[in-house]
Amino acid sequence: MKLNQLTAVTPSERQIAWQQTEFYGFIHFGINTMTDREWGLGNEAASLFNPQKLDADLWVRQLKASQMQGVILTCKHHDGFCLWPTQTTAYSIASSPWKNGEGDLVKEVSLACQKHGLKFGVYLSPWDRHEACYGSGKAYDDFYIAQLTELLSHYGEIFSVWLDGANGEGPNGKKQTYDWERYYETIRRLQPNAAISVCGPDVRWCGNEAGQTRDKEWSVVPIEVQDLEKIAEHSQQIDDGKFSRKVTSGDEDLGSREVLENYEGTLVWYPAEVNTSIRPGWFYHEAEDEQVRSVEELYQIYLNSVGGNATFLLNIPPNPQGEIHENDVQVLEMLGEKIRQLQEQTIIQQGTLSYSSCLKEVRLTELIQGEGNVWQSAITDQKPYLQIEWEKEQTLQRIQLQEDITQSQRIEAFSVYYYHNHQWKKWGEGGLVGYKKILELPTVQTKGIKIVFQTYREFPTIKKLNLN
Structure with missing residues (x-):
């Protein structure tokens, strides 16, 4: 592989805009929050969802204090419960007592992001443990496309559509073969500026959920890397409590000239995102209130990710009342101060x-x-x-x-x-x-x-x- 072949590969405008976001937040919130679980089974009652102190505007302000530039909301996790009043299923907040079934959390978070100048992104799990047609092929793809269409049509500009590859059984005991290309076509048509992350062509997963970063993170990599997270048998299919701290980064070197020297395939611009949670779990658990990561640890992840040719996606999970715990808020504020110091303009103005x-x-x-x-x-x-x-x-x-x-x-x-x-x-x-x-x-x-x-x-x- 000649050097000019390596430098001929460049990012799209959407990939540049995504990389410029640098540091942004995940909000894992839903039925799992109410049941103290990481993965719901899909049969939990919608009536359990009733966060009495939820203030989406406050969420966004608290995340912005850490110098985050965007927010991605888990609009639907593997349990299938939807945080917007979807027309595709009754299993949503419209069937909950929260705001008498009139609420729309996706709308509230998106409007708060617009108000405070943060980008807004959506997570929509392809795996659905509630939906009866999951595993049926085209019928489920139609269902999933309908949900994507709602999210990408009614909530303003979307900067990231986050697709993980978890692929387990549905309520009928079957697994779905996801029609990724059809999903991509829908996203490109409805939100052409949105980066499709992890199981998508724009942004790749760093390979673990522990915050571990590679010493050298290359953006120019073999095209085969784009398919690694979409292989169903390699996906996470159980909630064993260990995955979020497991380092499974695969090859440490994906794109050095030594690795690519004899490569004869296609190269793509496929930059990395480092995603991890401020707590051991992705959803809130009271037992983890004293296990919030320190500002020193998060700052080091920031330096290694944003300062290492990747981006940093940090999860902040609200509690069942809809509040972000004070321990998390305190760390976010301290982290924001350290990042502000990084962003100070150079002292060398007249050199x-x-x-x-x-x-x-x-x-x-x-x-x-x-x-x-x-x-x-x-x-x-x-x-x-x-x-x-x-x-x-x-x-x-x-x-x-x-x-x-x-x-x-x-x-x-x-x-x-x-x-x-x-x-x-x-x-x-x-x-x-x-x-x-x-x-x-x-x-x-x-x-x-x-x-x-x-x-x-x-x-x-x-x-x-x-x-x-």
Whole structure:
């Protein structure tokens, strides 16, 4: 596989928009919340659903405090209970006492997201343990398409349709062979800007629910990777309480040039999402109130995912009354403060930018803002570097780099040097960059930073950098 074949693979506009969301929330909520289970059987009474203190606007504000940019709601989990008044089944909140059967939780969350400037996404489980026609083939696909159509037609712009591959038995003891292509066609037609995640062509699962990340996460991978999560026999089919912390990432290296050297198939842009829960379970359980993950652990997952060419989807499950527990809220607030510090604008506003070469003139302000010209080294440049110097010593502790992924993923390894006492000293090193690389390093006092790119797939590009 030639290097120019690797860099010829680029993301779609919807994939770029999804990656720019960076950090967003999952809300697992429904019948399971009321029964203290992870997976319902599909025969729980709809009358159990009656969260008296539910405030969707507050949910969204609490998630936004953590610097999340979007929310995905579990509109229907495997039990089949729908959080909107669907016309496809009586098994929905319309049959519950909540708001006298007049409520629409999907609408409330979507409107709250619109109000507070967050993107809204939907999770609709293909597996349905309640629906009698599950396992019947086309009849169930018709049913599922009808539900998709409702969700994608009445709740505004959808940024993500999250499809997991769980595939167990329905109430008739049969399993369904999902018509994925038909599902995709419906989504593309009704929400052309929505990324189809996990069991879809736009976004891949990182391979585990534990928050584990690969050391190097490649977006350019063999097309066969798109089918891994859709294989029914590989899907999760039991609730054993261990899956959410099990690391089953498969191959650690999906897209290095060494792995792809002898690959003769088709390559696709298929970036990774890291999804995990703030608690051991995905739905709320009172017994887990003291098992909320620490801000330090979640911050590290953030650095490794958002700062490692992936996105971070963090689940926050409300309790049976419809409230997010104070322990979760406190951690979200602290996490938000740490992420805000990451997002602070660079302290180097008046520095001097220099480089080994450049295809097109670029100013430091353009790189700081991530707008305007992109730095690209000359094709013939054998030792490309970027260098920034300023007059007075400043304290630095991190560097963030972003490639121009419209020109693919190119950088494979780089080193960072800082200028002190009239000499350049090694500060740190990183591997691939992709959409974003965040390096937190030992604090230094310096008058300059030099980034040297050692290995790359054709000439490297940098769209944005930040020092703070």
